Amino acid sequence: MTLAETGARTAPTRTGVHVATHLAAPEPGWTTHADAVVVGSGIAGLTAALELRTRVPRVVLVTKDVLASGSTVWAQGGIAAALAPTDSPEAHLADTLVAGAGLCDERAVRVLVTEGPARVRELAARGAVFDRAPDGSISLGREGGHLADRIAHAGGDATGAEVSRALVAQIEAVRDDPGIEVLEHALVVDVLTGAPGDGGRPGPVAGVTVHVIGEGSRDGVGAVLAPAVILATGGIGQVYRSSTNPVQATGDGIAAALRAGARLGDVEFVQFHPTVLWLGSAVKGQLTLVSEAVRGEGARLLDTDGVRFMPQVHPLAELAPRDVVAHAIVRRMAATGTDHVWLDARHLGADFLRHRFPTITERLADHGVDWTTDLVPVAPAQHYFSGGVVTDLDGRTAVPGLYAVGEAACTGVHGANRLASNSLLEGLVFAHRAANHVAEAISSGTLTVVPPVLRRGEPALVAAAARARVQRVATDGSGVLRDAEGLRRALDRLGQVGTDAYVPPEDGRAVAEPQPAEWETTNVHQVATAITAAALLREETRGGHVRTDFPVPDEAWRLRQELELDADGMLTVTPVALP
16 A cells, blocks of 8 residues: 555655755845735736735735746746636646646646636736637637647737736836835845744744845845745746756745745656757757647657657657657657757748747747748757645645745646646636735734744855856756666765855855855755755656656655755655645
């Protein structure tokens, strides 16, 4: 009988890896107060802020760059929801469970698919202009893993940009309202917490420390004190050498939550998008994604010999779940001794490609690729983080007053692998739920202001110069294909990077200074460490986690691994049965 079948919870495994509970940073030079702080300006953060603005007296919205810089703006595919009369939430649920490879929390998925259609219609009411069918209804397409047409698009392949535009416009319209303050160019350094509870339980949220690159009273490191913090900080793309994520995706909220006492879950499940423009092995940073919707319209994958290979891999061929396609590509590349495959969309026609996918057409052209006549070289690259900060159905974490939504959260919706276009929907649905819960908790007095208390232990700070080293180690050890030897080597090398920690300036030999580049690199390092530790322990292949030394799923591993810091600051991993 498996752990999942018994509902048991085993004792945590102590990894031997220590993670600091706070970052080295100057004392706050300014302080402000709020009822709630929302961190992040993608679909989840903007939705949460808009919902809270009329429900609590004061909200502070924090974003690393400008409001329109969240990861949402890069989403090409669309938003999945059962909007068609011939579709249903039950059908959407079934497709999501299949993609999640046995690890979805069905309760969370049911919330997603039943509340999703209403949230998408509300988004349209907020000004998002979706593509329309001739009868005026929202036009719906199909993407990998979906057995029905349920993907709403905007501007063909510019859905994220349109959603971001509409929500940012809503924030800008109320920016002068005294009930909301927007802090742009602001990096959250740490989540502040109060005194620990009985038995060493995490103390309640007291706010956040942030570093603002600005002018006047909001310049430098300061503190926003509040009884509720919603983390909507996006993903972890910069943990890897190559990613479709923007440069801001350094796992800041996920690492800060871990340091504050929250649990992380499903972190070993990293989604690598199958079709990212391949420009050579030396290229790094944010890469051009060729949306899954292109394969949904009929584009085919060919190896470098011109052989179409996906029909022999999966019944859905190119429309198989992303993990299946990505792994098939990697194996085909190994078999042919090449570093890419081809995406063939030529048969779809020039007019169709330019009209349906104007953004992709333009971005490919920027790199000298005319996909109306040329094959497109593609290879997998890191794209989405299926894990994150463990939450309940209202976004609550193990830390009282701390919430997580969007890609930063582990709601249980995605399981071992995210179904295409479920991410924007998850951000909408669970941000709405988290904002409702925060508003009710503040109104009822359940969440109250507490004074921040410094968490014990030495602070951490990894030199910015080490980031490339961390990315190389993470890519080699916990990339698309993994094995025990590579993961142990990666964990050891990440531990060596960790020894290049902060040395107080008075020591005279500091290797890092407390500043944004170092804080981001420390976050990248801590998240990479968590991913690698969890991946080493999970001895099976499932979804976005592929172990070449354990190549098949194991029913005994149909469970979630949750990571947290024990009283000594050691990273522990606990197998937890699914609800």
